[in-house]
Amino acid sequence: MRTRSIAATGLGFQLFRHAALGLGAFLMLAPFVIMISVSLKPSGEIFSPEFTLLPKQWHAWQNYADAFTKQPLARYILNGFIVTGSIFACQLLTALPCAYALAKLRWRGRETMFMLVLLGLLIPPQVTAIPLYILLWQLGLLNTYAAIILPSTISVFGIFLMRQFFLTVPDDLINAARLDGLGEFAIVWRIMMPTAMPAVIAFGVLSLVWNWNEFFWPLIVVQSEHLATPPLGVVFFANAEAGTNYGPLMAAATAITAPLVIAFLAAQRWFIDGVTMTAVK
Amino acid sequence: MSDLALAAPTGLARPARARAGETAEQLAAWVLAGPAFALIWILLLGPTVAVFVLSFTDWTFGMPEIAWAGLENYREMAGDAVFWKTLRNTLTYVAFVVPLSVFLGLGAAILIEAGESLRGFYRAAFFLPVVSTLLAMALVFQFAFHPTVGAINLTLAFVGIPTTDWLKNPDTALFALGVIGIWQAIGLSMVLFIAGLKAIPKDLYEAAAVDGADGAFERFRRVTWPMLGPAMLFVVTITAIRAFQVFDTVQVLTDGGPNKATNVLLFQMYQEGFSFLRSAYAAALTVVFLGFVLLVTVIQVRLQERNTHYG
Numbered sequence: 254m255r256t257r258s259i260a261a262t263g264l265g266f267q268l269f270r271h272a273a274l275g276l277g278a279f280l281m282l283a284p285f286v287i288m289i290s291v292s293l294k295p296s297g298e299i300f301s302p303e304f305t306l307l308p309k310q311w312h313a314w315q316n317y318a319d320a321f322t323k324q325p326l327a328r329y330i331l332n333g334f335i336v337t338g339s340i341f342a343c344q345l346l347t348a349l350p351c352a353y354a355l356a357k358l359r360w361r362g363r364e365t366m367f368m369l370v371l372l373g374l375l376i377p378p379q380v381t382a383i384p385l386y387i388l389l390w391q392l393g394l395l396n397t398y399a400a401i402i403l404p405s406t407i408s409v410f411g412i413f414l415m416r417q418f419f420l421t422v423p424d425d426l427i428n429a430a431r432l433d434g435l436g437e438f439a440i441v442w443r444i445m446m447p448t449a450m451p452a453v454i455a456f457g458v459l460s461l462v463w464n465w466n467e468f469f470w471p472l473i474v475v476q477s478e479h480l481a482t483p484p485l486g487v488v489f490f491a492n493a494e495a496g497t498n499y500g501p502l503m504a505a506a507t508a509i510t511a512p513l514v515i516a517f518l519a520a521q522r523w524f525i526d527g528v529t530m531t532a533v534k
Numbered sequence: 535m536s537d538l539a540l541a542a543p544t545g546l547a548r549p550a551r552a553r554a555g556e557t558a559e560q561l562a563a564w565v566l567a568g569p570a571f572a573l574i575w576i577l578l579l580g581p582t583v584a585v586f587v588l589s590f591t592d593w594t595f596g597m598p599e600i601a602w603a604g605l606e607n608y609r610e611m612a613g614d615a616v617f618w619k620t621l622r623n624t625l626t627y628v629a630f631v632v633p634l635s636v637f638l639g640l641g642a643a644i645l646i647e648a649g650e651s652l653r654g655f656y657r658a659a660f661f662l663p664v665v666s667t668l669l670a671m672a673l674v675f676q677f678a679f680h681p682t683v684g685a686i687n688l689t690l691a692f693v694g695i696p697t698t699d700w701l702k703n704p705d706t707a708l709f710a711l712g713v714i715g716i717w718q719a720i721g722l723s724m725v726l727f728i729a730g731l732k733a734i735p736k737d738l739y740e741a742a743a744v745d746g747a748d749g750a751f752e753r754f755r756r757v758t759w760p761m762l763g764p765a766m767l768f769v770v771t772i773t774a775i776r777a778f779q780v781f782d783t784v785q786v787l788t789d790g791g792p793n794k795a796t797n798v799l800l801f802q803m804y805q806e807g808f809s810f811l812r813s814a815y816a817a818a819l820t821v822v823f824l825g826f827v828l829l830v831t832v833i834q835v836r837l838q839e840r841n842t843h844y845g
Binding site: 266267270271273274277278280281282283284285287288291299300301302304346347348350351353354355358359360361362363366369370372373375376377379380381382383384385386387388403404406407409412436437438441462465466468469472473483484487488491499502503505506507509510513514517518521524525528529 | 556559560562563564565566567569570571573574575577578579580581582584585588595638641642645646648649651652654655656657658659660661662663664665666667668669670671673674675677678682683685688717720721722725726728729750775778779781782785786800803804807808813816817820823824827828831
């Protein structure tokens, strides 16, 4: 009787595994390779019909210098950090106390509140675009950082995720904290949050990735170049260069993709755990 | 998700004489959950209700007057050939992207878990597209799809497959965008399937081996496939919902063209609502979009219930 589990160990199978996955990985990574490769080349080489991985004549400095000077690319990236950072701070501030109340307190309205969270989970973000646009217009907030940030200050997904995690925290821990004289507010931030760090980080990673890459909403509410988030900035760039100056364009694409890719490669486990954590519940 | 809602206790019967501690707990709970409660109404549920209401009016953005129009927007939609084309495009896109991303993701997950070597590398490589900025990568694909110097046509020509200007040809543009969608979705389904595979108890494989299921295929058919049911349902749902939301690639690469061949629901909504400022008509399109997304969820819940009965 064989007790080895899924792992099929035949040499032929292992060859097949590496051939199939190798081809898949090649196709997955090819766009990144093309992006970086083109960002290093002068335009004459980019439009030559033979593709080489490395440029014959290095043009990296000019392309990246163009990318950062022809358009305020550094500003776009800074905006990306401002927007994603503010959004996650707000989401954490609103989600954690609510998740704690849902998981650990007994109150009238708890079931209603939880139903609202579940209802909220069903609604794709684009559905609220028109009314929120009208609301921001009425408030005179269109084309500001606030317009980008406000609609994302609440994350029902975050509430749901944190509630699931808080349910597993033993009540004794909370009762002990109460005996020590901690108020409910202090319990949320000094007891629950440190205990739930893995879930907080998973939530943070997903929030960061989503909001850094979000294009639909900033496209609607932002017109000014100096407020553009990274994806919007790249579109401004592409439009200004009429989509033909691929060297600097790919340099810009590389620069705005880099922060997330580097973060992912450095903290892969958190990214993958974050996505998985949302699924098993 | 919904079974959790049902599992939560309802209508807690309480003694009339509420202790001071309980009142304090009630108050604390409302203070803690209050901001979230308000924001969910202001930013999520309120606007969703508003979209419904708006879709029955004649409002255009910035106009001082608004009047009921009944079903006029929906009637206009039903009589508009562009809307039907948009709907057909959206459904075609979903039908193209979902099965391929789910099965390629499943294949990748099974092969990655079937061996030890290079496991981390493959997982990272397949997942990288999920975290990268779709908009930037769309521009890379635009270059890769370039008719004469793009990597895709150079490769196809080398192998001897006929080529075209994929993004400008009305017959292929939607599928070219679909390829980008699949490229980004595979990693997500792979990661979710890996989690599903890890949740399968190892002794099931041993039991199957005792029963004579020795080959890899037999083990897959008798253990892996049935046990992956819940994961499969979840992955299909999430992939389908994300496919219905396709927008970025359309907006940047094809602008809905050529000849409306890549006009999809969200893009149509964006154009009507924010370029032509026809808020009410765009609201009606949003309602249709939401209807499809909810339909996917309803189907998921139904199938989930059926599976739990027999499972």
